Amino acid sequence: MIKPIQSVNDFVIKFANVNGTGSASANNLFAKAVFNMGVPVSPRNIFPSNIQGLPTWYEVRVNQDGYLGRRGGGVDIVVAMNPQSLADDVAAVLPGGYFIYDSTNPLPESLRRDDIQIIGIPFTELCRQQFSNTKQRMLFKNIAYIGALAALLDIDFEVFTQLLSKQFKGKEHLVTSNTTALELGYVYAKKTFECPIGIRMEKSDAVGDKILVDGNTASGLGCVYGGATVCGWYPITPSTSVVESYSRFCERMRIDPASGKKRFGIVQMEDELAAIGVVIGASWNGARAFTATSGPGVSLMSEFLGLAYFAEIPVVLINVQRGGPSTGMPTRTQQSDLLACAYASHGDTKHVLTFPANPKECFEFSAESFDLAERLQTPLIIMSDLELGMNDWLCDPLEWKDDSQFDRGKVLHEEQLENLKDGERFGRYLDVDDDGICYRTYPGAHPEKGAFFTRGTSRDRHALYTEEGAHYVDNMERLVKKHRTAAKLIPAPIINIDDKRHKMAVVYYGTTDNVMAESLAKLEKQGLKFNSMRLRSYPFSDEVAEFIEGHERLFVVEQNRDGQMRTLLIDELECDPSRLVSVLHYDGMAIPVEAVVGGIINNLSAEQNRKTGEAS
Amino acid sequence: MTCVPKSKFHHPQLPVNELGLTYRDYEGSMSTLCAGCGHDSVGAAVVQACFELSLPAHRVAKLSGIGCSSKAPTYFLGKSHGFNSVHGRMPSVATGANLANRELIYLGMSGDGDSASIGLGQFAHVVRRKLNMTYIVANNGAYGLTKGQPSATADRGSLMKGGKEVTDEGIDLVSLALSMGATYVARSFSGDKEELVPLIKGALSHKGFAFIDVMSPCVTFNNHQGSTKSYDYLRDHMESLISADFIPHKSEITVQSEPGEAQDIFMHDGSVMRLRAADESYDPCSRSSAFAAIEAHREKGEVLTGLLYLESGASHLHENLNTVDKALNGLGYKELCPGDEVLKELNESFR
Numbered sequence: 001m002i003k004p005i006q007s008v009n010d011f012v013i014k015f016a017n018v019n020g021t022g023s024a025s026a027n028n029l030f031a032k033a034v035f036n037m038g039v040p041v042s043p044r045n046i047f048p049s050n051i052q053g054l055p056t057w058y059e060v061r062v063n064q065d066g067y068l069g070r071r072g073g074g075v076d077i078v079v080a081m082n083p084q085s086l087a088d089d090v091a092a093v094l095p096g097g098y099f100i101y102d103s104t105n106p107l108p109e110s111l112r113r114d115d116i117q118i119i120g121i122p123f124t125e126l127c128r129q130q131f132s133n134t135k136q137r138m139l140f141k142n143i144a145y146i147g148a149l150a151a152l153l154d155i156d157f158e159v160f161t162q163l164l165s166k167q168f169k170g171k172e173h174l175v176t177s178n179t180t181a182l183e184l185g186y187v188y189a190k191k192t193f194e195c196p197i198g199i200r201m202e203k204s205d206a207v208g209d210k211i212l213v214d215g216n217t218a219s220g221l222g223c224v225y226g227g228a229t230v231c232g233w234y235p236i237t238p239s240t241s242v243v244e245s246y247s248r249f250c251e252r253m254r255i256d257p258a259s260g261k262k263r264f265g266i267v268q269m270e271d272e273l274a275a276i277g278v279v280i281g282a283s284w285n286g287a288r289a290f291t292a293t294s295g296p297g298v299s300l301m302s303e304f305l306g307l308a309y310f311a312e313i314p315v316v317l318i319n320v321q322r323g324g325p326s327t328g329m330p331t332r333t334q335q336s337d338l339l340a341c342a343y344a345s346h347g348d349t350k351h352v353l354t355f356p357a358n359p360k361e362c363f364e365f366s367a368e369s370f371d372l373a374e375r376l377q378t379p380l381i382i383m384s385d386l387e388l389g390m391n392d393w394l395c396d397p398l399e400w401k402d403d404s405q406f407d408r409g410k411v412l413h414e415e416q417l418e419n420l421k422d423g424e425r426f427g428r429y430l431d432v433d434d435d436g437i438c439y440r441t442y443p444g445a446h447p448e449k450g451a452f453f454t455r456g457t458s459r460d461r462h463a464l465y466t467e468e469g470a471h472y473v474d475n476m477e478r479l480v481k482k483h484r485t486a487a488k489l490i491p492a493p494i495i496n497i498d499d500k501r502h503k504m505a506v507v508y509y510g511t512t513d514n515v516m517a518e519s520l521a522k523l524e525k526q527g528l529k530f531n532s533m534r535l536r537s538y539p540f541s542d543e544v545a546e547f548i549e550g551h552e553r554l555f556v557v558e559q560n561r562d563g564q565m566r567t568l569l570i571d572e573l574e575c576d577p578s579r580l581v582s583v584l585h586y587d588g589m590a591i592p593v594e595a596v597v598g599g600i601i602n603n604l605s606a607e608q609n610r611k612t613g614e615a616s
Numbered sequence: 617m618t619c620v621p622k623s624k625f626h627h628p629q630l631p632v633n634e635l636g637l638t639y640r641d642y643e644g645s646m647s648t649l650c651a652g653c654g655h656d657s658v659g660a661a662v663v664q665a666c667f668e669l670s671l672p673a674h675r676v677a678k679l680s681g682i683g684c685s686s687k688a689p690t691y692f693l694g695k696s697h698g699f700n701s702v703h704g705r706m707p708s709v710a711t712g713a714n715l716a717n718r719e720l721i722y723l724g725m726s727g728d729g730d731s732a733s734i735g736l737g738q739f740a741h742v743v744r745r746k747l748n749m750t751y752i753v754a755n756n757g758a759y760g761l762t763k764g765q766p767s768a769t770a771d772r773g774s775l776m777k778g779g780k781e782v783t784d785e786g787i788d789l790v791s792l793a794l795s796m797g798a799t800y801v802a803r804s805f806s807g808d809k810e811e812l813v814p815l816i817k818g819a820l821s822h823k824g825f826a827f828i829d830v831m832s833p834c835v836t837f838n839n840h841q842g843s844t845k846s847y848d849y850l851r852d853h854m855e856s857l858i859s860a861d862f863i864p865h866k867s868e869i870t871v872q873s874e875p876g877e878a879q880d881i882f883m884h885d886g887s888v889m890r891l892r893a894a895d896e897s898y899d900p901c902s903r904s905s906a907f908a909a910i911e912a913h914r915e916k917g918e919v920l921t922g923l924l925y926l927e928s929g930a931s932h933l934h935e936n937l938n939t940v941d942k943a944l945n946g947l948g949y950k951e952l953c954p955g956d957e958v959l960k961e962l963n964e965s966f967r
């Protein structure tokens with residue numbers, strides 16, 4: 001008999017539910033309880049592209065040390081509430097782990113495993129006895145298993161009652177009925193099993209002042225703080241909740257007190273072409289505007305992105321990436337739109353990208369993106385992903401400096417136009433400051449001066465149409481110069497030099513950050529040490545180039561099949577491809593620690609084998 | 617080819633409008649369209665209308681897609697900002713522009729390929745949204761810029777250059793605009809300035825989505841016998857049902873119209889559209905009346921022109937969204953950024 005797993009504040013638990021049965025709020029209650037006990041927690045929704053009926057899972061990692069990425073492999077505890085997925089759910093439990101199921105119906109003999117602890121609680125039956133109405137019976141079954149977990153894992157019952165009173169403030173009857181359901185599971189578990197089981201929880205202060213929020217909520221809020229007033233959009237998972245968040249916060253924070261009218265305009269457009277068309281029209285006309293989408297939307301937006309690049313119109317686009325190509329895996333995560341976004345549209349185009357790695361960066365990057373896009377007069381694409389956008393993350397509290405101002409970039413307003421000296425002529429594409437960024441004017445600014453024709457066709461420095469080669473090349477070269485200017489303004493990489501003598505390094509970006517500290521600690525235990533660089537934006541700065549130059553072997557860890565960041569680095573920095581080794585994970589689930597550690601070790605041992613082979 | 621700016625010399629005797637500007641102040645750069653192209657006449661009608669309305673040109677924003685017709689805005693209102701966007705997508709750019717600043721006048725110029733073929737979706741939706749703008753399609757039943765292929769407004773049974781018969785059904789943009797909820801719907805002919813100029817003036821003064829389908833022959837690719845968009849065909853088959861006069865709000869309305877003879881419709885700014893229907897039973901404020909008349913004339917092979925429908929006082933996009941009266945692009949940091957105190961409260965709600 002395998003010894004049951006023993007641990008305190010360190011486990012992975014997975015809830016198996018049926019989509020649309022109200023399990024989400026119960027599962028959320030569990031994660032919040034862990035958070036309120038002061039223990040770091042990371043919940044993940046694993047859901048299908050479906051509204052009702054198909055299996056869904058909710059995986060929660062609890063880790064005192066704050067390692068919150070996916071571990072990989074099996075889980076310590078399963079709560080199985082979905083008969084459809086029972087077989088898979090039993091199989092997911094690690095040897096020595098715990099399998100909690102609804103024993104109203106007996107567990108088929110064939111599914112029994114003798115290397116795990118099986119805990120049967122008749123949740124359906126308990127709720128049938130307690131509640132009279134069918135809807136309540138279905139919903140409170142979920143709360144009942146949370147109650148059972150409170151007993152089994154030794155979670156302070158009071159934490160739950162506090163959470164319930166906060167959640168249902170003013171609706172006391174709901175507090176009462178939910179508490180009843182909690183007690184139902186709690187009492188049954190206490191009576192029937194030895195509590196706690198080998199895995200248990202203890203209060204801690206490892207959470208500090210951190211918050212629990214999803215990336216899309218933070219991105220939408222960032223757009224409010226960044227001063228966006230116009231949003232055109234088209235619904236698509238996993239980006240929809242960015243606009244929902246923006247809308248919700250605007251309704252609270254952007255109502256003109258005198259008139260009750262709105263200081264923002266959100267329009268659900270007919271498709272993504274139209275969504276980005278709105279952003280381009282609004283930005284051209286001097287408002288801060290954004291849209292949010294995912295892969296299929298980016299494909300549709302490409303022609304317009306080229307126009308914005310060439311005509312030099314600010315665009316803020318939040319791309320919450322999902323599994324591609326085509327409809328791909330609409331409810332799974334990936335980092336596979338990198339090249340499609342960096343070079344979106346025909347002709348020689350390059351766009352500015354940023355890679356947030358946590359909700360705080362979602363907030364900051366989206367707020368700052370309006371300054372950057374306006375300063376640079378070009379599209380800026382924020383590369384989030386489903387893992388970050390749609391799951392709650394533990395992160396530092398959001399901050400704002402009240403003495404901030406918006407940087408609206410180089411704009412000549414009526415007064416400046418009026419003051420143009422005799423003989424001084426406004427030219428929309430004149431590189432006055434030698435940084436590749438020219439001055440623009442808003443429509444309607446001045447009766448006589450500053451009007452010009454914005455177009456996607458080639459033009460001279462005064463915005464007059466021309467297809468003369470010299471004018472065209474002049475303009476394209478200036479755009480390259482502007483791209484180099486961009487590299488100095490966008491978020492710098494986070495570089496960690498563990499030791500200058502290390503020859504090996506890891507390079508990564510976005511949500512891979514979540515597993516990197518733990519992976520590096522594991523590798524170190526095996527005697528492998530690395531410097532590291534988290535890329536936070538493209539185009540790459542000199543710092544990035546130097547870091548790459550300074551190492552013999554760099555493992556580029558990413559969540560796509562083709563090693564797109566590696567391609568981009570090689571392409572842009574002309575570094576030796578043999579020094580950049582891809583470590584890839586792209587099955588649609590967030591990259592686990594084991595993929596990073598395994599990927600690097602496999603590569604190094606293959607190399608070792610090759611060397612010994614050569615020597616013999 | 618590069619456009620040469622026109623000479624800015626003003627003849628001292630040129631008539632001036634209320635702003636002291638002449639007709640020439642409303643012109644753009646020299647046209648590069650084919651000599652005789654209908655689109656240049658549409659542009660001239662826009663210049664005339666803006667001049668007569670004494671509009672400050674810089675308060676007009678010109679938006680277009682791609683095509684000969686979409687190039688036309690370069691050749692009028694040189695003091696206005698213009699935006700030649702991408703093929704078929706001007707409506708969304710106009711939507712964004714209008715959201716950003718409700719205080720400007722938005723003039724969209726498009727082609728039949730731009731609006732009825734590649735851009736049919738965006739066209740239908742911008743009408744539905746009731747964007748406050750004037751939308752002109754210079755309709756020649758063909759793609760001028762790509763050398764004469766049939767567009768979606770080419771009539772079934774008509775002949776393209778080279779003799780090929782159009783077999784697909786033609787889209788009637790006027791009927792489409794009507795059914796999608798446009799509140800000002802007109803059709804005219806680039807060769808009939810008398811009719812067209814007042815229609816443009818009315819459209820520019822209309823609050824809401826104003827649509828004008830202007831038959832605008834392509835002399836190079838669609839002006840032959842067998843075409844239903846040629847100068848000859850149109851001259852023979854135009855049926856002006858409702859003529860419109862635009863009376864600006866400042867002028868005194870001297871002659872009160874007799875019932876049955878003319879109908880005065882007040883615009884939001886107090887100006888008046890005075891409509892005279894050739895057929896007394898026609899009610900320009902009724903959509904069903906418009907549909908019936910369009911269909912009846914189509915069956916006879918006639919092209920019905922004039923102001924076909926007008927609904928005054930309907931709400932437009934900004935009103936439907938309940939945005940502030942001030943232009944959104946004029947709001948500052950204080951009005952837009954909630955600040956750190958609010959963020960602290962939010963952090964608390966995320967715990």
Ligand SMILES: Cc1ncc(C[n+]2csc(CCOP(=O)(O)OP(=O)(O)O)c2C)c(N)n1
Pocket residue numbers: 682683684685686703726727728729730731754756758759760761762767834
């Ligand atoms: C996406 C895209 N597809 C095709 C074209 C090529 N194109 C340019 S103009 C045009 C047709 C224009 O027709 P219309 O709008 O009727 O304008 P006209 O030239 O007749 O005035 C086409 C197909 C393009 N510019 N963009």
Ligand code: SF4
Pocket residue numbers: 648649650652653654655684685756760761833834835836837
């Ligand atoms: S090709 Fe036709 S539409 Fe284009 S400019 Fe010439 S006449 Fe006008």
Ligand SMILES: [Mg+2]
Pocket residue numbers: 683685727728729754755756757758759760767
């Ligand atoms: Mg055409």
